[in-house]
Amino acid sequence: MIFREGVLRRWHIVEDEDWILFYKDVLLSSTLLLFQSDRMGAFDELPEECIAAILSRTTPVDAVRLSLVSKTLRSAADSDAVWNHFIPSYPDFIETIVSKSPTFANIRTKKAVYLALCDRYIIISDYEDDNARKSFQLDKKSGKDCYTFSARFLDFTDSMLGFSCSRNIWTLTPDSRFTEVAARADVGWTDFLINICGRINTIDLSPNTQYAAYLVFKVIDVIGCSRPHVEFSVGVGNDHDDVTNPCYHTSKIVCLYRNYQGGANNTVVGLQSSIVRSDGWFEIEMGEFFNLGLENEVKMNVFMEMKDGNQNTRLLFEGIEVRPK
Structure with a gap:
């Protein structure tokens, strides 16, 4: 018998975290044997609220899997008490x-x-600017928070011929989750630098979780750009923190365009390139960070330099997505 005498009838187990974790480990390690032994009968003797407390310390995937074992586990696994812990x-x-x-x-x-x-996903509007929206969703396997910040949430800075300017064209596109995306057309007679910056407070994310940030975009008519790669940086820390510390800051250079043919002066061989998402947009990983659960700010930057521009090159920026790695 895997349970100590009398424990199955002690209702205070619900408040005893050590016992709950003990039974969670027993349940997970015994799942494959439950149909072939008397262990399921032992769990059947537990009050449903005790089983729910045990299941709530597992994961959503485990709860669904264990719900297939018996009616007793299914009833507890479907209860609000379990899923409140996963939300x-x-x-x-x-x-x-x-x-x-x-x-x-x-x-x-x-x-x-x-x-x-x-x-x-659910679209959430900013209190100060209704157009500055973000989407919220849960990761199905882990229940961790996922956010996508629209282009309106991001700061765009252009540098062209030594001057800073903003040349965003806000446009509608039917395949975007947001009402507007930022459209950028390459200016054929000059080089320019785009700097895109996004920020999020770590308290808005799930604690003790490894996250990654992804730039979500589309490229239309890629012609004539001799340097189609960008530099990403992702840093965690307030202004007074040492964000240059490798524990807090990552940076890398990537190729923004898929299947880019760089010609004789190809400088993008071997660089990470974008992939196609299920929604038809492209994404490329900017960097990753670990959220300790402390209040801090994550800064996500895109530095894009376009050389030998061509007016046939057009970029659409939907935003930046932050999701568990």
């Missing part, structure tokens, strides 16, 4: 954004809310 720790925020989304109007259980937040 982010700021339920007021979740309740607010869910209540404002018509697609969530008929959802009644926390498990259904979780699965819906994994399958679809």
